[in-house]
Amino acid sequence: xxxxxxxxxxxxxxxxxxxxxxxxxxxxxxxxxxxxxxxxxxxxxxxxxxxxxxxxxxxxxxxxxxxxxxxxxxxxxxxxxxxxxxxxxxxxxxxxxxxxxxxxxxxxxxxxxxxxxxxxxxxxxxx
Ligand SMILES: [Zn+2]
Numbered sequence: 721x722x723x724x725x726x727x728x729x730x731x732x733x734x735x736x737x738x739x740x741x742x743x744x745x746x747x748x749x750x751x752x753x754x755x756x757x758x759x760x761x762x763x764x765x766x767x768x769x770x771x772x773x774x775x776x777x778x779x780x781x782x783x784x785x786x787x788x789x790x791x792x793x794x795x796x797x798x799x800x801x802x803x804x805x806x807x808x809x810x811x812x813x814x815x816x817x818x819x820x821x822x823x824x825x826x827x828x829x830x831x832x833x834x835x836x837x838x839x840x841x842x843x844x845x846x847x
Contacts, residue, residue, distance in 0.1 A: 724748050782823045789816050 724734035726748025736745035746752060779785050789812055796808040 782819060785819055786816065789819065 721737045722743070724736045724738050724745035725743045726734040726736075726745060728734055734745055734748055736747070738744055739746050739749065742749050742751075744750070744752075777784065777787070779788050793809060793812045793816075796805055796812060799805045799808070
């Protein structure tokens with residue numbers, strides 16, 4: 721088994737073994753680099769979503785807002801990895817946490833209002 725004829729980023733000879741008939745290791749083989757790049761491009765295109773063809777629609781309630789947020793999250797996630805993408809995803813998650821928390825509080829408040837209303841009716845019956 722011979723060593724790869726590639727050069728490391730530090731300018732040293734690559735210590736990895738050459739793969740198969742190639743004079744290069746897996747990471748330095750120009751043919752494999754091209755294949756890997758093509759696969760990444762195909763993967764990126766497959767993950768990309770069209771923002772105009774599948775508009776999530778009007779936002780008039782929590783369910784629709786969550787659908788909209790999830791769509792925005794999905795589109796942000798499909799972007800190429802970057803600090804900008806992470807910021808966008810974090811921002812949408814922050815909004816989603818607020819929306820879910822408010823919806824939960826609202827549900828608990830409605831329950832309490834219902835209990836208060838019911839107990840007031842009971843008090844009215846006793847008099
Ligand atoms: Zn190598």
